[in-house]
Amino acid sequence: MRTASRTAEHVALFRALETRRRDRLFADTYATRFLPARYRWLVRAAAVPPVGHGIARLIDHLHPDGPRMSAIARTRLIDDLLADAEPEQVLILGAGYDSRAHRLPRIPTTYEVDHPATQEAKRRLVADTPHVHYIAADLNDENLADVLTKAGFPSRCTAVVWEGVTNYLTDAAVDRTLRDLTKTTAPGSTVILTYVDRAALRADTTWHRTVADVGEPWTFGLHPAEVGDYLTERGLDLVGDLSTRDAAIRYHRSDPAADFYRIAWAVVG
Numbered sequence: 001m002r003t004a005s006r007t008a009e010h011v012a013l014f015r016a017l018e019t020r021r022r023d024r025l026f027a028d029t030y031a032t033r034f035l036p037a038r039y040r041w042l043v044r045a046a047a048v049p050p051v052g053h054g055i056a057r058l059i060d061h062l063h064p065d066g067p068r069m070s071a072i073a074r075t076r077l078i079d080d081l082l083a084d085a086e087p088e089q090v091l092i093l094g095a096g097y098d099s100r101a102h103r104l105p106r107i108p109t110t111y112e113v114d115h116p117a118t119q120e121a122k123r124r125l126v127a128d129t130p131h132v133h134y135i136a137a138d139l140n141d142e143n144l145a146d147v148l149t150k151a152g153f154p155s156r157c158t159a160v161v162w163e164g165v166t167n168y169l170t171d172a173a174v175d176r177t178l179r180d181l182t183k184t185t186a187p188g189s190t191v192i193l194t195y196v197d198r199a200a201l202r203a204d205t206t207w208h209r210t211v212a213d214v215g216e217p218w219t220f221g222l223h224p225a226e227v228g229d230y231l232t233e234r235g236l237d238l239v240g241d242l243s244t245r246d247a248a249i250r251y252h253r254s255d256p257a258a259d260f261y262r263i264a265w266a267v268v269g
């Protein structure tokens with residue numbers, strides 16, 4: 001990746017559109033600032049409720065696997081999981097245009113790790129605040145433990161958010177990063193990660209084609225039946241694992257969301 005992540009932009013668009021709805025699952029008032037002009041006008045138009053619903057329906061029609069609702073459902077579920085975790089600090093891996101450090105009330109000190117190109121773009125658009133620490137790293141090439149140690153990351157009870165990222169990494173990078181998380185955070189820390197069902201990794205949907213077209217093809221997935229053992233081998237105890245379709249249902253939304261896109265959460269043993 002030589003330029004800022006385009007898929008991070010897509011997620012910000014979905015969050016900005018969601019924020020305009022009356023029945024929104026969250027309000028992300030930061031999302032619009034990360035968008036290019038061609039998306040901003042869509043968000044402005046979505047302020048009129050029937051237009052907003054029409055735009056959502058059109059996106060869902062063009063992408064019937066439900067990337068929009070999958071992003072919305074996972075965002076809300078992760079917000080809820082973070083609130084339940086009551087961590088001493090938050091670590092966001094592949095933070096993209098995640099604005100939790102700014103929009104969630106009472107969020108503690110937050111460390112955002114991201115690919116240098118995306119992080120640079122984000123930092124141009126968000127004012128520095130003392131409770132947010134930025135760490136630039138390519139997780140495919142760099143060891144998270146080394147990067148965190150160099151940045152003075154304290155080994156406290158942490159909530160780790162790894163949302164929408166593992167599917168862009170190598171098998172080795174996901175393996176190494178999970179092992180590093182158990183080394184660098186305190187026991188009892190929570191790790192929330194999303195992953196794609198390996199069975200759907202090579203499917204040929206408009207979603208798969210869109211991410212490949214912007215230079216961010218999916219490269220990593222897990223079999224849901226094996227996630228518990230996979231995490232145990234890396235020092236984590238699985239607590240929950242939900243598809244984004246089930247997460248959408250949990251929040252009473254019937255818009256299409258993918259069953260192959262999943263959110264797992266675990267505790268450092």
Ligand SMILES: C[S@@+](CC[C@H](N)C(=O)[O-])C[C@H]1O[C@@H](n2cnc3c(N)ncnc32)[C@H](O)[C@@H]1O
Nearest residue numbers: 005007008094095096115118138139140163164
């Ligand atoms: C789909 S975006 C998700 C962003 C954010 N987590 C969210 O949910 O809004 C994917 C993110 O993964 C990051 N990413 C992709 N490859 C990476 C790598 N090799 N090292 C670090 N970050 C990477 C991108 O920079 C981008 O921020």
